[in-house]
Amino acid sequence: MGSHYETLNKDILDVQKIREEFPILHQEVNGKPLVYFDNAATTQKPIRVINALTEYYSGYNANIHRGIHTLAEKATSAFEDTRKAVKDFINAREVEEVIFTYGTTDGINLVASTFGRANINEGDEVIISSMEHHSNIVPWQMLCEEKGAKLKVIPINEKGEIIFEAFEKMLSEKTKLVSIVHVSNTLGTINPVKAVVDKAHEYGAAVLIDGAQASAHINIDMQALDCDFYVFSLHKLFGPTGSGILYGKRSFLEAMPPFRGGGEMIKEVTFEKTTYNDIPYKFEAGTPNIADVVAIKKALEFVEEYGKDNIAKYEDELLRYGNEQLQTIPGLKFIGTAQDRVSVISFIIEGIHHFDIGMMMDARGVALRTGHHCTQPLMDIYNIEGTVRASLSLYNTFEEIDIMVEGLKNIVERFK
Secondary structure (H helix, E strand, O other), X not given: OHHHHXXXXXXXXXXXXXXXXXXXXXXXXXXXXXXXXXXXXXXOOOHHHHHHHHHHHHHOOOOOOOOOOHHHHHHHHHHHHHHHHHHHHHOOOOHHHEEEEOOHHHHHHHHHHHHHHHHOOOOOEEEEEOOOOHHHOHHHHHHHHHHOOEEEEEOEOOOOOEOHHHHHHHOOOOEEEEEEEOEOOOOOEEOOHHHHHHXXXXXXXXXXXXXXXXXXXXXXXXXXXXXXXXEEEHHHOOOXXXXXXXXXXXXXXXXXXXXXXXXXXXXXXXXXXXXXXXXXXXXXXXXXXXXXXXHHHHHHHXXXXXXXXXXXXXXXXXXXXXXXXXXXXXXXXXXXXXOOEOOEEEEEEOOEOHHHHHHHHHOOOEEOEEEOOOOHHHXXXXXXXXXXXXXXXXXXXXXXXXXXXXXXXXXXXXXX
């Protein structure tokens, strides 16, 4: 059945050509061809990204911005070229609104420690949703405990969609920040973030969007979205680990104090006083992750070459096929059935622990994620310990879904 779907969708993406760009996919795990369905945790890297890392370290490894020798100037140019590429990729107004971080978690903590500490006080309120990753819960809990503010949580319905009417009722003049995930890493739900931004702005609240899962699947446009902050990690977007982006509106970034002190974020230092650098450098203290930032540009070029619309269309077909085939497995229950979703499928199978499923599928060469996916409060809402999660990307195939489904059916048979 999978090959039939593959033929139908060749006009969307040439998946076999895409797979040739990913060296890691062409191997066996436990004697079986690798089926990698853990893309929500991290995507694999195309050879162009890997080569960019090698080329930097072997050809022009040097510290950036302050050197005047040839290698330093070449490294600085490559580093800043990536900033321009990110600006275009997310349609920011200005290149200075792009801050390099070490990932989504780092970006959220930066905003909590700077904007949050400066603007949220006793009696104020911060709103998040029930489906947040721990990295978009814990920093706000810490801030609210420190400041005497209140953390409020938007409820969700059984499908895994936020209850927007409840969110509207939560908003008031006390609301200083709304921080919400664009796409749930556990449920695949695409939240109505534009409506959230517009409604929060009516009350004068700032809005941060956690785009960790959205960046690889759907178009993200800062000018259209009009959020105040947007964060994402490049390792979920075919780029290197330990690298991320914080987008912030200029007016917010300029008003915020620095996050870390040290080199690059200063203009002048004396023992009496330090003056801070302009944005974006005010938030990029110390030697940055230069090689990985340089390689980010190649990851963005990879996505743009195949096109976000084509990627989304193909992944939607994968999701539809996966849902159809998994429904044939006795005792399987989907966790998260929102109407608007990316290609993430979470499920449980009655009578079989999710960890057991994960280990037995790994023996078949299929990489699935099991557990609470850093969303323990969400697991509590569904009254479960965890799920099995299959997260699909543009290099996955319909045949791979068949392999997964066949393996799961065999496991169910064994547990009868």
